[in-house]
Amino acid sequence: MNLISTRKPTGKDIVDLLLLCAPKDCLDELEITKENHRDAAIDFDSLGTFHFAEMFALSLFYASKSAVNKKKSYPLIQSLQISPDALFLLAEVIRSEEFDEVRALYKEIQNNINAKGGLKKAKNSPVASAKKFVNSCWDDWIKQPSMFKSKAEFARCMIDKFPEILTSQKVIEDWCRQWGKKAKLQP
Structure with missing residues (x-):
């Protein structure tokens, strides 16, 4: 089960997956809207490698949990040459139906980024x-x-x-x- 992309994901890939699959309060927390998606992509591209990888993992996590948007996210995931079957199998392994668990994961990632000053650096880039x-x-x-x-x-x-x-x-x-x-x- 290989989840590693052969095409390096971009900030736009992260934003597109989040817009398709993330819950509204996550998008609100990240200040991502359909109107500002280009700016958000630029902000993600300016993150350091570690923080970018965390945000990409978060977007893949939401994509793996989203049965509703599977048809829309499938082509994007395919373009990154990540096996969609492996990704959606990951959702079955996680078996997390409670949004609180997702929120906890998001908060953990957000806290890691904030602890290292990632978002502050991105805003001051x-x-x-x-x-x-x-x-x-x-x-x-x-x-x-x-x-x-x-x-x-x-x-x-x-x-x-x-x-x-x-x-x-x-x-x-x-x-x-x-x-x-x-x-x-x-x-």
Whole structure:
């Protein structure tokens, strides 16, 4: 029973599995929503190897317990070349029907990450710092729309300011869309 992936999982893989299979209160605790899934994936990618592995294990654990989303999670698990049968057999071995057990496992993993400062490091990562700066620039742009002609131009300017950290124009444009939606929701 080989659960080791031949393609290295990414933060996006973790977020996709969690969105498919994790209970809502776990997603709330991790601050993962369908709207911010790209940002969450970037945050997971910035975790250290050990913490990333723990979060990947947590996502696989939820996938192994989710009979409802088995058809949706199966292709993703297959793309990681992890035997889905082995993974769902793991759920039978665990035989944990009580959410309290899952919550306890999550808390244990979360405490391990917090004890080593993993989430704090992720929030203070160069990407997170750059994103905060981009957000403040976006706020300025909203107040003075003549600064940039489009989101694309704004994104290119931000990439020029952080060429080693920010590499994706699309990601920055998605941040702008997300911030715009959030601004519309606020009174």
